[in-house]
Amino acid sequence: MSGRPALSLRNLSKTFRNGGGSLEVLAEVDLDVAEGELVCLLGKSGCGKSTLLRLVAGFLSPDSGSVEVGGGQIAGPGPDRCVVFQEDALFPWLTVRENVAFGVMRTMPRKVRDAEVRRCLEKVGLEPFGGSLPREISGGMKQRVALARVLILRPKVLLMDEPFGALDALTRGEMQGLFLSLMRDTRGTSLFVTHDVEEAVTLADRLLVMGSSPGRIRADIPVPLPRPRVRSDDGFVRLCREVRELLGAETA
Numbered sequence: 001m002s003g004r005p006a007l008s009l010r011n012l013s014k015t016f017r018n019g020g021g022s023l024e025v026l027a028e029v030d031l032d033v034a035e036g037e038l039v040c041l042l043g044k045s046g047c048g049k050s051t052l053l054r055l056v057a058g059f060l061s062p063d064s065g066s067v068e069v070g071g072g073q074i075a076g077p078g079p080d081r082c083v084v085f086q087e088d089a090l091f092p093w094l095t096v097r098e099n100v101a102f103g104v105m106r107t108m109p110r111k112v113r114d115a116e117v118r119r120c121l122e123k124v125g126l127e128p129f130g131g132s133l134p135r136e137i138s139g140g141m142k143q144r145v146a147l148a149r150v151l152i153l154r155p156k157v158l159l160m161d162e163p164f165g166a167l168d169a170l171t172r173g174e175m176q177g178l179f180l181s182l183m184r185d186t187r188g189t190s191l192f193v194t195h196d197v198e199e200a201v202t203l204a205d206r207l208l209v210m211g212s213s214p215g216r217i218r219a220d221i222p223v224p225l226p227r228p229r230v231r232s233d234d235g236f237v238r239l240c241r242e243v244r245e246l247l248g249a250e251t252a
């Protein structure tokens with residue numbers, strides 16, 4: 001990998017304090033993600049994956065350490081880092097088109113914005129549904145809107161927090177394919193959280209396995225498998241088994 005990393009975490013630590021107690025969730029996490037790299041972060045429930053993503057998004061502040069994007073230290077949330085959550089966070093009273101336009105209402109002139117909304121809806125295959133309300137479309141389509149809504153912002157780093165976790169297996173597979181093609185088109189950089197080992201091995205250039213209490217990155221594994229990945233291939237099955245063993249070895 002050449003050049004400056006798109007995302008750097010340096011010595012990141014976070015402890016939650018409530019009432020009399022405290023919970024050390026992350027300790028001294030160091031990570032570099034290269035430009036154009038798709039890194040999947042795996043770990044058991046409660047190990048601190050969402051906390052890590054929220055620190056990178058700037059929704060939380062670390063107790064120590066820093067987050068750098070494109071070489072500059074972050075000081076809060078910004079459009080250079082967008083998050084897609086498991087549960088859609090669409091505005092129920094706005095149409096699909098208006099939801100996608102929302103983040104650029106103040107920054108993009110009307111004409112450019114209309115064209116950009118159309119471009120992003122086309123990319124996720126939802127152009128015919130621009131006038132629909134969120135309640136009129138399926139869960140998979142809502143996650144497509146969530147993707148279009150971040151694509152329009154052209155973030156430097158796309159933060160994905162189990163974005164397909166609530167979808168049925170078939171829709172989930174389609175969304176994984178769509179996400180990979182979007183990443184290829186935009187040469188995007190992404191930190192993608194999942195607890196689905198097959199999903200991680202399907203998507204990732206590199207896998208990070210997180211341990212818990214406190215959360216640390218226990219293993220950093222490049223995925224040398226050719227694309228498109230085939231789940232029945234020996235290499236795929238072997239890597240999934242290896243990752244599962246690593247996860248199994250992690251007890252809270």
Ligand SMILES: Nc1ncnc2c1ncn2[C@@H]1O[C@H](COP(=O)(O)OP(=O)(O)O)[C@@H](O)[C@H]1O
Pocket residue numbers: 016017018023025043044045046047048049050051052
């Ligand atoms: N705002 C908060 N205050 C106190 N504890 C929290 C807060 N957010 C998360 N936690 C706790 O931190 C731990 C890690 O949570 P989280 O990052 O959501 O894990 P994961 O996404 O890996 O399931 C959990 O034990 C959770 O209960």
Ligand SMILES: [Mg+2]
Pocket residue numbers: 049050051161
């Ligand atoms: Mg989580």
